[in-house]
Amino acid sequence: MTHARVLVVDDEPALARALAINLRAQGWEVVTASDGASALRAAAQKHPDVVLLDLGLPDMDGTEVIAGLRGWTEVPIVVLSARQHGEDKVEALDLGADDYVTKPFAMNELMARLRAAVRRGAAHAGDEEPVVVVGDLRIDLARKRVLRSGTAGGDGGGGGAEEEVRLTPTEWEFLEVLTRHLGRLVTREQLLREVWGPGYESEGHYLRVYAAQLRRKLEADPAAPRHLITSPGLGYTLEP
Template identity: 40%
Template sequence: MIKPKILVIEDDPAITNLIRTTLDTQAYQYHTAKTGAEALLDAVSYNADVIILDLGLPDMDGIEIIRKVRGWSKVPIIVVSARSEDLDKVEALDAGADDYLTKPFSIEEFLARLRVALRRSQTEDSNSQAPVTHYQNGDLKIDYVAGCAYLNEEEIHLTPIEYKLLTVLAKNTGKVLTHNYILKEVWGSSFEADIPSLRVFMATLRKKIEENPSDPAYIQTHIGVGYRMIKR
């Protein structure tokens, strides 16, 4: 069985060693880079399944690397950074990162985020072979052709906005989506940055798909940043 390939872009030796040791325990293949210049070359040549990226590199800001990689690749990018402000997270995610983990982090959480990114990478690879007509995540199903959603085999009666919200989240399962990204995808280029209204629509959607909306199993809130569809 071919193990996934991970590209680690980090200039702190201690963090690099921690990540390397963690990946060794899971028998993942990996390659490390210490600078932005090395990272961009490796992103092209190594053909990684997931990129782990620190933002504070000595020669280039990690946001620039995200934008450059997104110019030609959809490979999942997990940011691992000491920058903990919401604005930093939003900037990285809007640039194209899939996830954001703040240092210091637990090994268990790191591996969980990595598994989600790998599943997303594998799903995109398989979906590229044929058009996607259905979505399944636990007991939640979407029939894209019919424009219907189901929970436990029963149809969920959604408004057009709720259905659009659900499909945007579903098509990006495991990825943190910022408020602005969701607003643009659902309301189009003429959207107004009306985050309070988005929260209202998300709350009504949760009531229809979550057994316990206060403890959601599908739609996770990232306070100050956005939302993520959890892989079940």
């Protein structure tokens, strides 16, 4: 295996450092992240060939990271966890993880599983780009921008110039979280935690303000939104 890129997601600095040293010694290119939000950003920006994911992260559960990744990418995910319960393994695999390695582990076994995951991923990888289509919008997660089709119809036969929709950094963060969970409800608490940070989970008025701003910029009829849907008291869903 030469020059495959692995995203290591683990909040234990010593373990993350040891993994990075061992992986680089075996010819891997290593990107690291210590929490779920930075892991999702790194996946969109760095295009790893495989993700090595610890489930116990400080800002969100690793299963939320799996769900977020599977909203737009089929990158192989190998879960690395101290959790011994069978239900944790089943949940991770059901959400789209490709393999599950329990701590403590043998480094040579982990390397073999990563290589196998990359081979499986390469077998059906196309020119996958982190671009999500929502109606007449193309949301580019890597370049952090939204493009609107120049044609009136949303079912996209192409044609017509695209124009960029200008978003503020906070509007983008809000939209990015929803996009990573396309078609699934994102709770108010999760949105506040991911966009504004821990300690903001009770600031629900922030969500109302920014949801309204996004609808004005993205929806054909902001008063009757088709894509950015509110579930009162629960959260928000971005519908394709």
